[in-house]
Amino acid sequence: MDEMQEIMEDFLVEAFxxxxxxxxxxxxxxxxxxxLDLLNKIFRVAHTIKGSGSFLNLDILTRLTHHMEDVLxxxxxxxxKITSDIMDVILESVxxxxxxxxxxxxxxxxITDDIDIEPVVVKLDAISNxxxxxxxxxxxxxVEEKEVEIASEVQDNELTExxxxxxxxEEIEAEIERLLQQRQxxxxxxxxxxxKQQSQNTEKKELSKEETIQPIKKDEKKSxxxxxxxxxxxxxxxxxxxxxxxxxxxxxxxxxxNRLIKxxxxxxERYEGEHFLDExxxxxxxxxxxxxxxxxxxxxxxxxxxGKVFNKFPRVIRDLSRELGKKVRLIIKGEETELDKxxxxxxxxxxxxxxxNSVDHGIESPEERLKLGKSEEGIVExxxxxxxxxxxxEITDDGxxxxxxxxxxxxxxxxxxxxxxxxxxxxxxxxxxxxxAGFSTAAKVTNVSGRGVGMDVVKTNVEKLNGLIxxxxxxxxxxxxxxxxxxxLAIIQALLVAAQEELFAVPLANVIxxxxxxxxxxxxxxxxxxxxLRDEVLPLVNMSDIFKIDKILGISQYLYVxxxxxxxxxxxxxxxxxxxxxxxxxxxxxxxxxGIKGIAGATIRGDGKVTLIVDVAALMQLAKExxxxxLINTTIETKKKKEKPEDYVVLIVDDSNTDRKIxxxxxxxxxxxxxxxxxxxxxxxxxxxxxxxxxxxxxxxxPKMDGYTLAQEIRKYNRFKNLPLIAVTSRTTKxxxxxxxxxxxxxxxxxxxxxxxxxxxxxxxxxxx
Amino acid sequence: MSNQLQNVIKQQQEQTNLTxxxxxxxxxxxxxxFIVGNEExxxxxxxxxxxxxxxxxxxxxxxxxxxxxxxxxxxxVLPLIDLRKKFGASQxxxxxxxxxxxxxxxxxxxxxxxxxLTEALRIDSSSILPPPDTSMxxxxxxxxxxxxxxxxxxxxxxxxxxxxKNG
Numbered sequence: 019m020d021e022m023q024e025i026m027e028d029f030l031v032e033a034f035x036x037x038x039x040x041x042x043x044x045x046x047x048x049x050x051x052x053x054l055d056l057l058n059k060i061f062r063v064a065h066t067i068k069g070s071g072s073f074l075n076l077d078i079l080t081r082l083t084h085h086m087e088d089v090l091x092x093x094x095x096x097x098x099k100i101t102s103d104i105m106d107v108i109l110e111s112v113x114x115x116x117x118x119x120x121x122x123x124x125x126x127x128x129i130t131d132d133i134d135i136e137p138v139v140v141k142l143d144a145i146s147n148x149x150x151x152x153x154x155x156x157x158x159x160x161v162e163e164k165e166v167e168i169a170s171e172v173q174d175n176e177l178t179e180x181x182x183x184x185x186x187x188e189e190i191e192a193e194i195e196r197l198l199q200q201r202q203x204x205x206x207x208x209x210x211x212x213x214k215q216q217s218q219n220t221e222k223k224e225l226s227k228e229e230t231i232q233p234i235k236k237d238e239k240k241s242x243x244x245x246x247x248x249x250x251x252x253x254x255x256x257x258x259x260x261x262x263x264x265x266x267x268x269x270x271x272x273x274x275x276n277r278l279i280k281x282x283x284x285x286x287e288r289y290e291g292e293h294f295l296d297e298x299x300x301x302x303x304x305x306x307x308x309x310x311x312x313x314x315x316x317x318x319x320x321x322x323x324x325g326k327v328f329n330k331f332p333r334v335i336r337d338l339s340r341e342l343g344k345k346v347r348l349i350i351k352g353e354e355t356e357l358d359k360x361x362x363x364x365x366x367x368x369x370x371x372x373x374x375n376s377v378d379h380g381i382e383s384p385e386e387r388l389k390l391g392k393s394e395e396g397i398v399e400x401x402x403x404x405x406x407x408x409x410x411x412e413i414t415d416d417g418x419x420x421x422x423x424x425x426x427x428x429x430x431x432x433x434x435x436x437x438x439x440x441x442x443x444x445x446x447x448x449x450x451x452x453x454x455a456g457f458s459t460a461a462k463v464t465n466v467s468g469r470g471v472g473m474d475v476v477k478t479n480v481e482k483l484n485g486l487i488x489x490x491x492x493x494x495x496x497x498x499x500x501x502x503x504x505x506x507l508a509i510i511q512a513l514l515v516a517a518q519e520e521l522f523a524v525p526l527a528n529v530i531x532x533x534x535x536x537x538x539x540x541x542x543x544x545x546x547x548x549x550x551l552r553d554e555v556l557p558l559v560n561m562s563d564i565f566k567i568d569k570i571l572g573i574s575q576y577l578y579v580x581x582x583x584x585x586x587x588x589x590x591x592x593x594x595x596x597x598x599x600x601x602x603x604x605x606x607x608x609x610x611x612x613g614i615k616g617i618a619g620a621t622i623r624g625d626g627k628v629t630l631i632v633d634v635a636a637l638m639q640l641a642k643e644x645x646x647x648x649l650i651n652t653t654i655e656t657k658k659k660k661e662k663p664e665d666y667v668v669l670i671v672d673d674s675n676t677d678r679k680i681x682x683x684x685x686x687x688x689x690x691x692x693x694x695x696x697x698x699x700x701x702x703x704x705x706x707x708x709x710x711x712x713x714x715x716x717x718x719x720x721p722k723m724d725g726y727t728l729a730q731e732i733r734k735y736n737r738f739k740n741l742p743l744i745a746v747t748s749r750t751t752k753x754x755x756x757x758x759x760x761x762x763x764x765x766x767x768x769x770x771x772x773x774x775x776x777x778x779x780x781x782x783x784x785x786x787x
Numbered sequence: 788m789s790n791q792l793q794n795v796i797k798q799q800q801e802q803t804n805l806t807x808x809x810x811x812x813x814x815x816x817x818x819x820x821f822i823v824g825n826e827e828x829x830x831x832x833x834x835x836x837x838x839x840x841x842x843x844x845x846x847x848x849x850x851x852x853x854x855x856x857x858x859x860x861x862x863x864v865l866p867l868i869d870l871r872k873k874f875g876a877s878q879x880x881x882x883x884x885x886x887x888x889x890x891x892x893x894x895x896x897x898x899x900x901x902x903x904l905t906e907a908l909r910i911d912s913s914s915i916l917p918p919p920d921t922s923m924x925x926x927x928x929x930x931x932x933x934x935x936x937x938x939x940x941x942x943x944x945x946x947x948x949x950x951x952k953n954g
Binding site: 270565614615616620626627628630 | 843847849896949
């Protein structure tokens with residue numbers, strides 16, 4: 019019994035694999051009805067399923083596939099031309115075959131009330147008998163005859179089907195030819211046998227069995243020598259759980275490897291120059307290399323070709339285009355691209371949805387296309403390729419494309435975005451609107467899209483795989499959807515960053531670049547800090563603010579910004595340190611701590627400490643919320659705390675010692691702290707480096723750098739934009755004053771002045787009453 | 788293995804020798820007692836995976852204050868919950884007696900910070916009283932109250948210890 023169960027399972031796995039291929043081949047067949055290779059391939063699938071099915075006593079399935087085989091055989095021999103109508107029937111029977119197989123998988127047999135194969139069988143019969151589909155009638159006698167026929171064929175199928183996989187196309191064709199001849203002989207015999215008594219039936223079966231065995235033996239000797247033995251052993255079906263287990267173990271190994279490297283580095287520091295270090299180094303490196311190779315090797319065992327997913331789409335497109343009355347051609351490229359099994363399983367649904375979307379919303383009706391001067395047939399291209407550590411799946415259509423303005427208007431109307439957001443939005447961001455919940459641009463809800471499962475679900479599913487979606491579109495020309503997903507889920511490359519003293523791992527796939535900036539590089543837009551990076555303006559958020567980490571480190575002169583990107587949006591993340599790049603193994607935080615915003619999991623580092631892994635998509639969402647309370651606000655707050663003259667530092671800049679003394683005397687008594695500089699250069703360096711100057715009294719005529727230039731230089735820095743600069747000079751002409759305002763002086767005082775006047779102007783500029 | 792744990796086991800063995808003859812095994816439950824703040828608590832001995840001295844942990848943002856973070860127990864990342872903070876006990880220093888008790892709750896492992904261990908307890912289940920009516924909030928996490936001499940021991944309900952968010 020167990021053995022039977024095993025055979026049954028193998029049969030099902032094989033059958034489902036074949037059916038996947040079958041769908042694609044059938045659609046292709048419709049466009050190339052004369053392709054003999056294709057026909058042979060399809061015929062073989064029906065034939066194999068029929069054979070195994072009958073061996074397993076799956077009568078209904080056997081009967082159905084047998085009738086399919088008849089039709090396909092006729093087409094193969096050129097006696098029948100495959101038309102759309104015939105193809106509909108064949109596809110219907112393939113669907114039914116799938117349903118039966120699913121039923122077998124679930125219940126163990128093919129007896130079910132839900133599936134009635136009779137109507138399809140009758141139609142298939144009609145086709146193979148050359149009748150038109152309308153004059154279909156049940157011919158029970160014929161059915162019976164066929165069933166007898168099936169029984170006798172069990173043995174030959176069982177014996178031969180194994181060979182097919184290892185044969186070259188020529189060999190296969192020869193094999194099929196041979197089988198057919200055999201069958202015809204059998205048919206002849208059967209017709210004769212039928213005339214005899216029923217009791218003789220068993221004898222006849224044995225007869226045919228003997229007959230079939232012999233030619234096969236001959237065949238083996240001739241065309242498949244030795245090769246067969248070696249190839250049979252080349253693949254093993256392995257339980258996925260075993261692979262998963264292996265993958266987990268590799269994960270542990272990678273962690274231990276990291277730890278070993280860490281320890282080696284420590285030891286190297288301590289025992290520098292010692293002889294044993296060389297040997298240790300060799301061992302550590304070789305373990306590290308082997309581990310990496312092992313990891314890749316195990317990863318590869320879990321890899322499947324994406325063609326497995328792509329295969330079902332030609333059928334989808336065919337059905338869709340017929341349903342919608344559109345002409346669509348699907349071009350598939352890169353189906354040999356490999357992806358982790360778990361990703362392959364998850365990517366099917368989102369892709370299906372996006373393809374439906376492209377056909378339904380993207381491609382126009384044939385009339386419309388002709389009017390626009392395009393070819394009647396729309397093209398949807400499905401392409402997969404490797405890009406670094408990622409796989410890119412591209413869905414391109416040459417349909418009507420999307421207009422960012424219309425998208426924005428729709429989004430506004432539905433309240434998905436605010437007017438302000440709409441204004442700020444780039445075209446790429448506008449395209450991403452279609453992934454927002456509650457957004458659908460389809461004017462009418464068709465059977466195809468608009469069934470409540472929107473593109474937002476697509477995006478969520480892709481993000482679950484650590485992937486991202488990019489959209490580009492030109493109105494009238496078409497759209498391109500790019501899905502980027504990592505090769506594997508368990509082990510990733512990450513950038514380790516520090517927020518205050520805590521470390522976080524940021525998946526490298528989402529890191530666009532890292533830059534070191536100074537505080538002056540930060541500018542403000544509507545009170546929020548932004549960074550101008552080349553021709554882009556990035557919102558800046560401090561990581562410590564996002565995760566509400568207490569700030570124990572002072573603000574240093576240099577800031578590290580990690581530029582993160584998800585889809586079209588980018589954010590600059592201010593961190594307190596960049597530690598480096600490392601390969602990390604993702605571990606879950608467990609049931610209790612799951613679902614923490616912005617955290618995707620944790621990893622254990624070489625030193626045994628746990629480091630949290632950032633969920634970049636969620637982090638960027640948090641960043642947008644945190645952005646309001648930005649760095650600039652906090653600096654302004656600290657400045658506001660100053661209330662008395664004693665809290666302020668005033669810089670006096672003058673080359674004349676006397677003038678400096680006069681100025682000092684005028685304001686010293688009020689309590690200001692005073693610093694002095696004798697020329698513009700010195701003043702600038704004091705302002706920049708001391709960073710505590712609250713106002714400056716500046717002479718114009720000075721050596722090295724005059725007052726005007728000094729003011730200009732100071733105003734170049736963002737943080738000194740509002741620093742009060744008061745010119746104190748003997749230049750009294752109007753043009754001098756105008757120049758002073760131009761370069762950014764707040765006040766212009768001419769010598770001589772009274773001490774009270776100077777003090778008052780200073781106090782006014784520092785907003786002291 | 789720490790001396791403390793060895794002591795606990797030794798005591799337990801002594802207790803086993805003393806009591807087996809007197810009482811029916813069925814009614815006896817074995818617990819490990821520990822102090823949090825000023826109170827003595829206990830959890831079933833079989834739910835305890837191990838007891839370790841404090842090790843380094845990593846803070847996790849957006850969690851309640853009694854969730855200290857996560858720590859690494861031989862390659863597993865486990866949450867660390869400070870029972871002293873959870874029960875509102877004032878002392879939050881880590882002295883030499885502080886231990887992490889790693890408990891298996893359902894399929895999940897978690898570490899709990901306690902002030903110090905007391906001993907392994909053998910208590911007749913019939914002598915365990917239901918939680919008092921007054922303990923309102925804590926009622927949900929209390930399985931029952933046991934008396935041993937003049938000591939009052941609160942037995943914690945394992946399943947509630949890891950109730951997410953509001954637990």
